Amino acid sequence: MGHDPNNDEITKEETAMTHHHEHASHHNATVTDPVCGMSVDPATAAATREHDGVTFAFCSAHCAATFDADPHRYGHPHPAH
Numbered sequence: 001m002g003h004d005p006n007n008d009e010i011t012k013e014e015t016a017m018t019h020h021h022e023h024a025s026h027h028n029a030t031v032t033d034p035v036c037g038m039s040v041d042p043a044t045a046a047a048t049r050e051h052d053g054v055t056f057a058f059c060s061a062h063c064a065a066t067f068d069a070d071p072h073r074y075g076h077p078h079p080a081h
């Protein structure tokens with residue numbers, strides 16, 4: 001499996017940081033911090049939490065603490081009821 005240079009999913013944001021080590025990991029490996037909305041790489045996240053089988057990553061311990069205070073608010077953006 002190679003890196004397709006014609007991939008339409010490449011965004012302007014990625015173009016702005018082209019000099020990272022692309023061979024080290026998949027370039028779509030980041031997840032969204034549910035508290036502040038930042039993109040966070042789980043491998044380098046300041047903190048991670050698991051809730052209902054889903055792992056969340058946070059940009060800072062402060063965001064993780066906010067999540068801990070109300071995990072259902074952040075862990076379930078579309079509550080069933």
Ligand SMILES: [Zn+2]
Nearest residue numbers: 033036059063
């Ligand atoms: Zn955050």
